[in-house]
Structures are given as C-alpha cells and as structure tokens.
Amino acid sequence: MKEIQLLHKGKVYHGRIGYDQSDMIEVQTVAPIDFTCGDKVLCFDFQRRQLTRVLHVSNNKVILAPKDSEIFDIGTRPEHGYDDCFGDEQVTIKSFKLNTFATLNDDFKITAVRISDISQMGIGIEVNDFSIKLNHVYDMKIFCDDECISPQVIVRYAHIMEKTIRYGAEMHKISTSDLNKLRYHIATQQFKQLMHA
Template structure:
C-alpha cells in the first residue's frame, strides 16, 4: 500500500491507498467519519497532488473520484428549463451505461422498466408501453445492487425503437442519501464494464 496524505478543511489526515485507478481511488485513513459525500479533498504525496471528491465513506476507508467527474453533474433540477438542451442536437453530455430494473409509479399503477442510461440530463429507460405520460412527475424505484433508490422523475421525450420505446426523464427530486448511492452505483458499474 502507498502512503498518501489528505488535506480536508484545513486538516491533514494520513492514509494508505489500497486501490488507485484513473476514475477511482480507495484510501484507508484515520478518522474517515470526518468526511462526507461530495466534499473536496486534496490527495498528495511526494510525487503528485490531486484534487478529488468523496464518493463514499465507510468505517475505515474512503472512496474518492476526480473532482471534475461527470457524476457530480447528475442531480435534481426541478426548476431548471432543460427543454433547450433536449432539443439542441449539437449539445452532447457524457452519459453512463446502466442495466438495472425499477418501476415508475403513478397513483395506483406501477410499470416495470429497464433503466439503460444516465447523464446530467437524467435517466434513459425502456418499456413496451405507450401509456407513459409526457411532462408528468413519476415516483420511481430503481435497484442499485442490493439497495433501492426512490427519485421522482419527469418524462420529457420518447423514441420508438425497433423492439421497445426509449424514454428520457429528468430527475425532479432525489434525496442526498439516494444521490450518493446512485453515484457510487454508477462508478462501480463503469469499473465492472472495463
């Protein structure tokens, strides 16, 4: 293991890197409970200095990702007008591939869907059903490994494909805890896909 120091809110913590990749760093450190998800951390040793952000905190270690990682642009935007972004075909945002299942819930109706992509614009999901309402807020349940998250989404577009219909939905609201679970799930799925 490589020794590393972490500068966080004016205090230096000692740590040991147990895994280091281009998209993720796992660090065992003293007092990991001093850190919270999303906070900025400077990691340094004698050879380099890197700006990172906390993705997940456990009892003995931190999972860190680069500070400019696109996953921190994924968030709820209930008041934002994203219609122009959806219509402007010249705008391209990085997206992450997902392959997980969940549900859309509207009043007393529950529809099973497959979530296939996520970006800063929101989720892409597939379903063989034309009854999904446009510009409508849905409660959702999305499986992230052994856990579930429950964001609210607004369906913004539909694209009919050969065997299914792909919808795009903005994240209308999501709890901070669920957002951290989602970000960690995205990063772990990208690592498994490599």
C-alpha cells in the same frame, strides 16, 4: 500498496491506495475518518496533488472522484434544457451506461423499467409498451445493489427502437442521501464494466 495523504478541513489523514484510476480512487485510512459524501479532499504524495470529492465512506475506507468529474453533475439542473440540445449548436454531455432495474409508480399502477443510461440531462428508461405518459411526474424506485432510492422524475420524450421503447426522464426531485447513493452506484457500475471489458 501505495501510501497517500488526504487533506480534509485542515487535518491530514494517512492512507493506502487500494484502487487508483483517473475516474476513481479508493483509499484505506489508518485512523478513523470524518468525511461526508460530496466533501472536497486534497490527495497528495510525492508524485501528485489532486483535488477530489468524496463519493462514498465506510469505516476507514473512502472512495473519491476528481473534483470536476461528470458524476457530480448528475442530479443537478443543467444550464440548458432539452430544447437546447437539439439545436444547431449541440452540447456534449457525458452519459454513464447502466443496466439497473427500477419501477415507475403512478397512483396505484407500478411499471417495471430498465435504466439504460444516466446523465446530467436525466435518465434513459426502456419499456416494452406505450404505458408511460409524457410530461408526467412519476415516483421512481431504483434498485441499487442492496439499497433502493426514490427520486421523482418527469418523462420528457419517447423514442421507438427496434425491440423496445426508450423514454427520457429528467430528475425532478431527489434527496441528498439518495443522490449520493445513486452517484456511488453509477461509479461502482462503471468500475464493474471496466473490469469485465
């Protein structure tokens, strides 16, 4: 295992790299760490010096992503709205493919959905019927491995596909801890897709 140092709030932590790719680094530290999700950490050794942000922390293990990774744009309000994306000057936005199940809750009605992708603009949802209302706020439950997160989303558009209906929903409200769990879930799903490719 390759050795690496992590500089966080003026303190240097020594660790070993378990996984190292351009979009994610997993480091096992020697001493206990005092990191929180979203913290900026400088990773350095003899060959590199890279500013990263914390995606996930557990015991002496930390998962980091590059500071400017698109995964940190998820859950933030984009500078441009949906209308701006369909004009003459189209903006490129990175989308992460997912295959995660969720529910949309509206009063006492619960609809099971599949999340196909997620980006800064919002969440791509697939359903087999027209039961979802446009421009409506839904409470959502997303099943992320062993955890469940609960954002509020506003469904903005519908696109009829060959076998399903794809809805686009923007993230209306999400807690910081749920947002961190969602970002970590996205990163792990991208890693699993990479391993199976």
